[in-house]
Amino acid sequence: MPKKVLLVDDDRKMLDVMRRYLENHDFTVIFTDNGSEALMMARDSKPDLVVADVQLPGLDGFELCKALKTSPGTAHTPVIIISGGRTEDEDIVEGYDLGADDYLTKPFAFPVLTAKINAVLRRYGSAGEGKAGTIKDKEVELDPEARSVKVSGKPVPLTRKEFDLLTLLLEKKGRVLSVPYLLETVWGYDMATYDNPHTVETHISSLRKKLGTRMAARISSVTGHGYKFE
Numbered sequence: 411m412p413k414k415v416l417l418v419d420d421d422r423k424m425l426d427v428m429r430r431y432l433e434n435h436d437f438t439v440i441f442t443d444n445g446s447e448a449l450m451m452a453r454d455s456k457p458d459l460v461v462a463d464v465q466l467p468g469l470d471g472f473e474l475c476k477a478l479k480t481s482p483g484t485a486h487t488p489v490i491i492i493s494g495g496r497t498e499d500e501d502i503v504e505g506y507d508l509g510a511d512d513y514l515t516k517p518f519a520f521p522v523l524t525a526k527i528n529a530v531l532r533r534y535g536s537a538g539e540g541k542a543g544t545i546k547d548k549e550v551e552l553d554p555e556a557r558s559v560k561v562s563g564k565p566v567p568l569t570r571k572e573f574d575l576l577t578l579l580l581e582k583k584g585r586v587l588s589v590p591y592l593l594e595t596v597w598g599y600d601m602a603t604y605d606n607p608h609t610v611e612t613h614i615s616s617l618r619k620k621l622g623t624r625m626a627a628r629i630s631s632v633t634g635h636g637y638k639f640e
Contacts, residue, residue, distance in 0.1 A: 412436050413438065414458050415437045415439050415440075415458065415459050415460070416441070416448060416451055416457035416460045417440070418441070418462040418463060418471070420465060421443075421463070427520075431523075432524065435524055437527075440455055445469030445473065452478055452484050459487065459489070459490065459527055459531060460488070460489045461489075461523070462474050462489060462490070474489075475510050476508045479509030479569075486534075488530045488533075489510050489511055490510065490512045490523075490527065491505045491510045491513045492513075492514045492516060493505075493515055497516075503609065507612075511530045512530055549624065550580070552577060557570075559573065561622055561625055568620060571597065571613055575613055579638070583638075583639045586636050592610050592636065592637070593609065597609065614637060617629065
């Protein structure tokens with residue numbers, strides 16, 4: 411069955427060209443030029459992936475991404491942000507920190523957009539394989555299906571990336587996970603073009619604070635190598 415993509419761009423000409431290109435490459439496409447309408451469409455139509463420009467009326471692309479990633483009904487929907495104006499490193503990092511699964515700056519070749527869509531969809535597909543069971547380790551209980559975490563029986567609210575990071579640490583318990591490995595696996599960064607350890611450090615710090623002192627102590631920093639869950 412063709413994958414359904416929601417396209418959101420206030421440039422109607424660009425929107426039409428992207429729509430026709432993706433439809434010619436076996437995607438089902440729904441589209442709008444308004445961020446607020448896109449949020450309603452995502453909730454009602456359940457697309458497999460959202461491609462959203464940053465500059466939008468209603469909700470902008472960043473606000474739309476945040477709303478999708480923090481809403482239970484759409485939190486699992488991958489989002490690719492595209493932008494011709496917000497192209498600096500700090501813009502891209504902000505997009506990823508809001509939960510974006512990829513960030514593409516304009517102008518771009520449509521085959522690159524298609525490749526990124528397929529790569530993100532593959533990543534989500536593989537992430538779901540073999541992870542249906544709840545992961546329990548002493549006082550922590552993580553449910554990948556519900557994307558929920560409890561510590562000593564109490565729910566702990568985590569962002570998407572914090573949840574993915576904790577899931578990986580638990581699954582690889584006792585193993586040192588390098589910063590490049592975490593950036594590639596959790597964030598999907600291409601290490602040939604991006605290598606900023608601050609992204610991982612920030613999320614590890616936030617994760618430790620949210621999990622509490624006892625759990626925080628089990629996430630060890632291995633100087634010069636990475637992190638591991640004891």
